Amino acid sequence: MKYQANKIEKKWQKYWEDKHSFAAQDDTKNKKFYGLVEFPYPSGEGLHTGHLRSYTAMDIICRKKRMEGFNTLFPMGMDAFGLPAENYAIKTNTHPQITTRKNIDNFVRQLKGTGFSFDWSRFVETTDPKYYKWTQWIFIQMFKKGLAYKASENINWCISCKIGLANEEVINGFCERCGGEIIKKQKEQWILKITDYADRLIAGLDKINFLDTIKKQQSDWIGKSQGAELDFVIKNSTQTLKVFTTRPDTLFGVTFMVVAPEHPILNELAKNIFNITEVKEYIEATAKKTDIERSGENKVKTGIELKGIKAVNPVNNEEIPVFIADYVMMNYGTGSIMAVPAHDTRDFAFAKKYNIEIRAVISGGDISQEAYTDTKTGQMINSGEYNGLLVSDFQKKIVKWLEGNKLGRATVNYKLHDWIFSRQRYWGEPIPMINCKECGWLPVAEDELPVTLPNIDDFQPGDNGESPLAKVTAWVNTTCPKCGQAAKRETDVMPNWAGSNWYFLRYIDPHNDKELIAIKKADYWLPVDWYNGGMEHTTLHLLYSRFVYKFLADINVVPSHKDIGDEPYYKRTAQGMILGEGGIKMSKSKGNVINPDSYLEKYGADTVRTYEMFMGPFDQSIAWDDKGVSGVYRFLNKVWDLQDKVSEVAADKDSQSLLHKSIKKVGEDIDNMRFNTAVAQMMILINHLDKQKNIAKDVFEKFVLILSPFAPHIAEEMWQILGNPESLTRQAWPEYDSDLARDEKIVIGIQINGKVRDEIELDFDVEPSDDLKKEILARSKVAKHLAGKELVKFIHIKNKIISIVLK
Numbered sequence: 001m002k003y004q005a006n007k008i009e010k011k012w013q014k015y016w017e018d019k020h021s022f023a024a025q026d027d028t029k030n031k032k033f034y035g036l037v038e039f040p041y042p043s044g045e046g047l048h049t050g051h052l053r054s055y056t057a058m059d060i061i062c063r064k065k066r067m068e069g070f071n072t073l074f075p076m077g078m079d080a081f082g083l084p085a086e087n088y089a090i091k092t093n094t095h096p097q098i099t100t101r102k103n104i105d106n107f108v109r110q111l112k113g114t115g116f117s118f119d120w121s122r123f124v125e126t127t128d129p130k131y132y133k134w135t136q137w138i139f140i141q142m143f144k145k146g147l148a149y150k151a152s153e154n155i156n157w158c159i160s161c162k163i164g165l166a167n168e169e170v171i172n173g174f175c176e177r178c179g180g181e182i183i184k185k186q187k188e189q190w191i192l193k194i195t196d197y198a199d200r201l202i203a204g205l206d207k208i209n210f211l212d213t214i215k216k217q218q219s220d221w222i223g224k225s226q227g228a229e230l231d232f233v234i235k236n237s238t239q240t241l242k243v244f245t246t247r248p249d250t251l252f253g254v255t256f257m258v259v260a261p262e263h264p265i266l267n268e269l270a271k272n273i274f275n276i277t278e279v280k281e282y283i284e285a286t287a288k289k290t291d292i293e294r295s296g297e298n299k300v301k302t303g304i305e306l307k308g309i310k311a312v313n314p315v316n317n318e319e320i321p322v323f324i325a326d327y328v329m330m331n332y333g334t335g336s337i338m339a340v341p342a343h344d345t346r347d348f349a350f351a352k353k354y355n356i357e358i359r360a361v362i363s364g365g366d367i368s369q370e371a372y373t374d375t376k377t378g379q380m381i382n383s384g385e386y387n388g389l390l391v392s393d394f395q396k397k398i399v400k401w402l403e404g405n406k407l408g409r410a411t412v413n414y415k416l417h418d419w420i421f422s423r424q425r426y427w428g429e430p431i432p433m434i435n436c437k438e439c440g441w442l443p444v445a446e447d448e449l450p451v452t453l454p455n456i457d458d459f460q461p462g463d464n465g466e467s468p469l470a471k472v473t474a475w476v477n478t479t480c481p482k483c484g485q486a487a488k489r490e491t492d493v494m495p496n497w498a499g500s501n502w503y504f505l506r507y508i509d510p511h512n513d514k515e516l517i518a519i520k521k522a523d524y525w526l527p528v529d530w531y532n533g534g535m536e537h538t539t540l541h542l543l544y545s546r547f548v549y550k551f552l553a554d555i556n557v558v559p560s561h562k563d564i565g566d567e568p569y570y571k572r573t574a575q576g577m578i579l580g581e582g583g584i585k586m587s588k589s590k591g592n593v594i595n596p597d598s599y600l601e602k603y604g605a606d607t608v609r610t611y612e613m614f615m616g617p618f619d620q621s622i623a624w625d626d627k628g629v630s631g632v633y634r635f636l637n638k639v640w641d642l643q644d645k646v647s648e649v650a651a652d653k654d655s656q657s658l659l660h661k662s663i664k665k666v667g668e669d670i671d672n673m674r675f676n677t678a679v680a681q682m683m684i685l686i687n688h689l690d691k692q693k694n695i696a697k698d699v700f701e702k703f704v705l706i707l708s709p710f711a712p713h714i715a716e717e718m719w720q721i722l723g724n725p726e727s728l729t730r731q732a733w734p735e736y737d738s739d740l741a742r743d744e745k746i747v748i749g750i751q752i753n754g755k756v757r758d759e760i761e762l763d764f765d766v767e768p769s770d771d772l773k774k775e776i777l778a779r780s781k782v783a784k785h786l787a788g789k790e791l792v793k794f795i796h797i798k799n800k801i802i803s804i805v806l807k
Contacts, residue, residue: 001643003636003637003640003641003714005603005604005605005606005607005636005713005714006601006604008604008713008714008716008717009113009115009604009605009606009713011713011717012115012712012713012716012717013112013113013115013713015716015727016117016727016729017112017120019727020121021117021727021729022066022072022074022117022118022119022120022729023119023121024071024072024073024074024075024119024122025071026521026524027520027521027524028071028524030069030070030071031069031070031071032070032071032072032073032524032525032529033062033065033070033071033072033073033529033530034072034073034525034526034527034528034529034530035058035061035062035065035072035073035074035528035529035530035532036058036074036075036504036528036530036531036532036569037054037055037058037076037531037532037533038054038533038534038537038541039076039077039078039079039124039500039503040078040079040107041078041079041080041082041084042078042079042080042100042103042104042106042107043084043103044088044099044103045593046103046106046107046110046595046596046597047107047110047111047114047596048586048593048594048596049578049586049594049596049612049624050534050575050577050578052114052596052608052609052612053575053578053612053613053618054532054533054534054575055111055114055116056114056116056609056612056613057532057575057613057618057673057675058074058530058532059074059115059116059117059609059709060613060670060675060709060710061530061670061671061709062074062117063117063708063709063712063729064667064670064671064709064733066117066729066730067705067708067709067728067729067730067731067732067733068732068733069732073119073122073507073508073525074116074117074118074119075118075119075122075123075124075507076111076116076118076119076120076122076123077122077123077124077125077126077503077506077507078104078107078124078125078126078127079126079496079499079500079503080100080103080104080125080126080127081126081127081132081427081428081429081493081494081496081498081499082427082428082496083423083425083427083496085099085100085103085427086425086426086427086459089426089427089459090459090460093457095455095457096426096427096459097127097455100127104125108123110596110597110600113600113605114596114600114605114608114609115605115606115609115712115713117712117729121510122507122508122510123510124503124506124507124510126429126498126499126500126503127499129450129452130450130513131499131506132429132450132499133449133450134502134506134516135429135494135498135499135502136429136430136431136432136444136449136450136451137446137449137516138502138516138548138551138552139421139431139432139494139498140432140443140444140446140449141551141555142192142551143433143441143443144443145551145554145555146193147192147193147196147551148190148191148192148193148421149190149191149193150188150189150190150191150441151188151189151191152186152187152188152189153186153187153188153189153191153331153420154184154185154186154262154330154331155184155185155186155187155189155420156170156182156184156185156290157182157183157184157185157187157465158175158178158180158181158182159180159181159182159183160175160178160179160180160181161175161178161180161461162460162461162462162463162465163424163425163461163465164185164187164422164423164424164465165182170182170290170293172293173288173289173290173293181288182288182289182290183287183288184262184286184287184288185465187422187424187465188422189420189421189422189492190420190421190422190431190433190490190492191418191419191420191421191422192418192419192421192547193418194416194418194419194543194544194547195414195416195417195418197547197550197551198222198224198414198416199224200550200566201218201222201543201546201547201550202218202219202222202224204546204550204564204565204566204567205218205219207563207564207565207567208564208567208569208570208571208572209570209571209572210569210571210572211538211572211573211574213535213538214535214538214542214572214574217538217539218538218539218542218543220415221415221416221539221540221543222414222415222416222543223413223414223415223416224412224413224414225246225412225413225414225415226246226410226411226412226413227244227245227246227247227248227410227411227412227413228244228245228248228398228399228402228408228409228410228411229242229243229244229334229408229409229411229413230242230243230245230248230314230402230407230408230409231243231314231407231408232257232311232312232313232314232336232338233311233312233314234265234269234309234310234311234312234322235309235310235311235312235319236272237269237272239265239268239269241257241259241265241311241322241334241336242334242336243257243333243334243336243337243338244333244334244411244413245337245338246413247340247343247375247395248395248398248399248402248408249361249362249380249391249394249395249398250340250343250361250362250375251313251314251315251338251398252313252315252316252359252361252380252382252383252384252386253340253341253342253343253359253360253361253362253382254313254320254338254339254340255320255339255340255341255351255356255357255358255359256320256321256322256323256339256341256351256356257311257320257321257322257323257336257337257338257339258303258322258323258324258325258327258328258336258337258339258350259306259322259323259324259325259328259335259336260324260325260326260328260329260330260335260336261282261283261286261287261324261325261326262283262329262330262335263324263330263335263336265336266279266283266306266324269306269309272308272309273306273307273308273309274307274308275304275305275306275307275308278304279304279306279324282302282304282324282326283324285326286326289326291329291331294326294327294329295327295329295332299327301325301327301346301349301350301353302325302326303323303324303325303326303350303354304323304324304325305321305322305323305354306321306322306323306324309321309322310322314402314405314407314408315384315398315401316384321356323350323354325350327346331417332415332417333413339351339356340361341356341357341358341359341371342358342359342360342361342362342367342371342372343360343361343362343371343372343373343375344371344373345370345371345373347371348367348370348371359382360372360381360382361380361381361382361383362375362378362379362380362381362391363378363379363380363381364378375391376391377390377391377392378390378391379391380394386398419544419547420495421494421495421498422492422493422494422495423467423492423493423494423495424461424465424466424467424492425461425467425468425493426453426456426459426467426468426469426493427453427459427493428493428494428495428496428498429493429494429498429499430451430452430453430469430489430490430493430494431490431492431493431494432444432449432450432451432490433489433490434478434480434481434487434488434489434490435487435488435489435490436480436482436483436485436487437485437487438480438483438485439480439482439483439487442480442481442482443481444481445481451489453469454469454472454474454475456468456469456471456472458471466491467491467492467493469489469491469492469493470491475489476488476489476491477489497540497541497544500541500545501541501544501545501547501548502516502545502548502549502552504528504531504545504568504569505517505522505526505549505552505558505568508521508522508525508526509521509522515557516552516557517557517558519556519557519558519559522557522558522559523559526558526559526561526568527561527564527567527568527569527570528568528569528570529570529571530570530571530573531569531571531572531573532572532573532574532575533572533574533575534574534575534577535574538572538574542569542572545568546567546568546569549566549567549568550566550567553566554566573619573673574619575618575619576616576617576618576619576620576621576622577621578594578612578615578621578622578623578624579621579622579623579624580592580593580594580623580624581623581624581625581626582623583623584623594624596608599629603629603630603632603633604633604636604713605713606636606710606711606712606713606714607629607632607633607636607711608629609710609711610632610635610636610679610710610711611628611629611631611632613675613676613678613679613710614628614632614675614676614679614680615628615676616676617674617676618673618674618675618676619673632679635683635686636711636714638686638690639686639707639714639718640714640718642686642689642690642695642700643700643718643721643722645689645692645693645694645695646694646695646696646697646700646722647694647695647696647697648696648697649694649695649696650696651696651698651699652692654688655688655689655692655695655696655699656699656740657740657741658684658685658688659685659699659702659703659740660736660737660740660741661681661736661740661741661743662681662682662684662685662703662706663702663706663734663735663736663741664736664738664741665677665678665681666678666681666682666706667706667733667736669681670709675710678710679710682703682706682707682710685703686703689703697722700722701719701722701724702734704718704719704722704728705719705728705731705733705734706733706734708728715728716728716729719731742764743764744763744764745761745762745763745764746761746762746763746764746799747759747760747761747762748760748762748799748800748801748802749801749802750776750779750781750782750802750804751801751802751803751804752782752785752804752806753804753805753806754803757781757782757785758779758781758782760776760779760802764799765798765799766798767798768796768797768798772796773794773796776802777791777794777804782804785804785806786804786806789806789807790806790807791804791805791806791807792805792806792807793805
């Protein structure tokens with residue numbers, strides 16, 4: 001009987017759907033497992049190979065968890081608001097609701113066709129008013145607690161599109177969408193006060209099982225640093241420049257200052273600046289650059305001295321020049337910096353370029369060649385009465401001196417800034433706020449949620465920088481929820497992140513129209529046990545969702561947990577990128593994008609799933625290889641053909657031993673995301689069984705069970721052919737016999753005075769003996785360390801350690 005992948009897969013996908021095979025049970029006392037993957041943005045291109053790699057991995061984990069008796073929640077949804085859909089709507093004059101619906105249907109078809117064991121009864125879409133009602137509700141709760149506020153912010157503005165853009169949507173100073181010129185524009189924005197949670201977001205990282213690289217990304221983005229804040233007086237004026245520094249010990253080495261082009265002091269002291277025309281031209285040029293372009297590490301630093309302006313160094317009263325430079329930004333720190341070129345690489349390059357004094361204040365290094373930055377230790381020099389002090393001692397003294405003279409104070413600073421939450425577009429969640437001339441900004445009454453998007457034909461933003469919603473007067477004009485007078489709705493919408501920062505909560509209680517989540521269900525299912533996704537989302541998405549969860553825990557909507565407190569995810573992992581053939585990153589322009597549909601059609605879902613797990617270590621970037629796909633297809637065909645050899649014969653010892661080793665290894669490899677070696681082990685077992693004249697039914701059945709998370713369709717079909725009437729979905733994961741699973745040989749390191757100098761292969765469970773001791777001491781690598789030395793102790797612990805102690 002020939003292996004017919006597509007026919008088998010359609011049969012079992014229909015069976016799983018009809019039987020609701022993967023539905024998680026609420027209100028149960030059974031042990032639970034909540035496995036989560038990032039829900040996709042339903043683009044017109046459909047699923048890509050990266051989606052399949054991430055989803056297959058967690059599907060394997062969840063299928064194994066079900067077989068181990070866990071009540072397993074593995075949900076799916078669509079993150080469907082955002083700029084791509086709106087861009088397409090403008091380009092084609094097609095309502096984004098239409099294209100989004102079409103794309104979602106295509107994604108669901110692909111997901112079901114790949115055999116993922118999602119609980120489809122919990123499917124959510126961020127564009128569904130029943131869903132975004134609660135996104136709006138969360139915003140209102142933040143407003144009530146003072147965490148949502150409106151303020152004027154500098155944003156990237158496309159002159160052509162008449163829309164605000166995120167930094168990521170600006171390429172080399174031009175709009176990613178139309179290629180138009182970008183300027184900086186002041187605009188009123190809704191902002192969320194995430195900075196109030198900065199310390200908690202850092203502290204929470206110590207409690208959770210995230211990859212170290214992910215923890216570092218989170219911590220670096222928040223950027224907590226301790227130092228001092230102090231004022232530099234501007235000579236002959238009442239103005240001061242406030243700076244924050246982590247190195248107040250270098251104050252005697254400050255030889256110039258730099259301010260951001262947006263700094264308000266430039267307007268306040270314009271009459272004092274001799275070259276103000278040149279300065280204004282520089283400010284206009286800077287307005288066309290993004291923050292990313294301005295802050296790049298390898299960017300050529302430019303600047304202009306503010307002639308006629310001098311700052312006064314508070315520690316020695318020296319008058320120093322002040323420059324304007326685009327690499328300093330108002331949205332980081334105070335918008336002005338003190339420059340110590342002797343001990344900072346960036347300041348050194350700037351000082352060299354503009355012929356500014358470079359003065360060392362910490363001993364060590366050759367500042368005639370480069371900045372000396374290894375300054376955590378050393379002694380103070382050129383620092384007046386503090387010369388000779390250790391850096392650590394001077395740091396404490398100078399801060400006390402600044403505080404005592406009311407010139408500065410010890411403080412903590414963060415790179416993290418509050419979250420700009422407004423977008424001047426159509427396809428997003430309406431911000432549920434009303435502006436009344438008498439009462440100010442007020443939230444929509446909660447019993448009137450959701451505030452739904454009006455159905456409009458004109459998606460173009462207005463010339464005044466307003467959202468397309470501003471043109472829908474019948475929708476905009478409303479009444480004040482407090483005084484009843486005429487008022488206007490907010491016309492900005494929420495960012496892409498809004499619906500995705502809490503979606504994992506809605507999966508738990510997706511049909512609840514009375515509350516965001518029933519606390520009883522939240523107590524049972526939370527936290528998420530294991531969250532897997534791409535590294536591109538491990539900074540902002542994780543940070544935002546952790547922030548939102550902590551807030552919801554503060555208002556008692558979700559629980560805190562005994563072991564990890566108010567953290568939503570216990571574990572977070574990430575997969576490596578799939579590259580095009582030849583190791584080149586996939587892109588439409590290169591024409592090397594892999595379309596999974598063609599491979600699913602040609603080889604079947606089980607082959608694609610198993611190949612994506614076998615292609616290489618899961619956490620590393622791996623190139624797609626068509627030969628590898630066909631190789632896995634041959635492997636599954638071999639598995640299928642082996643059914644003809646299955647009989648009621650007793651298994652031989654070698655087959656039993658290899659089976660139990662495979663059960664042990666595949667199970668451990670799944671738990672540790674070593675999927676490629678798990679598949680390799682199953683291939684070793686199948687190659688062994690292929691050489692047998694007959695295969696014991698018990699051996700083959702257990703193999704089918706460990707294969708099933710990887711290739712569930714072929715496994716279900718073979719399980720049924722083997723005479724099992726029930727689906728293997730809830731069959732128990734096979735246990736292994738530790739005696740049969742262990743290797744007959746074991747390699748043990750030989751330590752000499754605590755360092756491994758050699759290793760020896762021994763029979764498993766071999767007992768220590770004098771003969772074995774003599775053999776070990778006579779080995780060449782050991783003997784050379786023994787020469788001329790006295791043996792103090794020889795320790796041999798069976799199967800574990802051999803340790804030699806020499807005098």
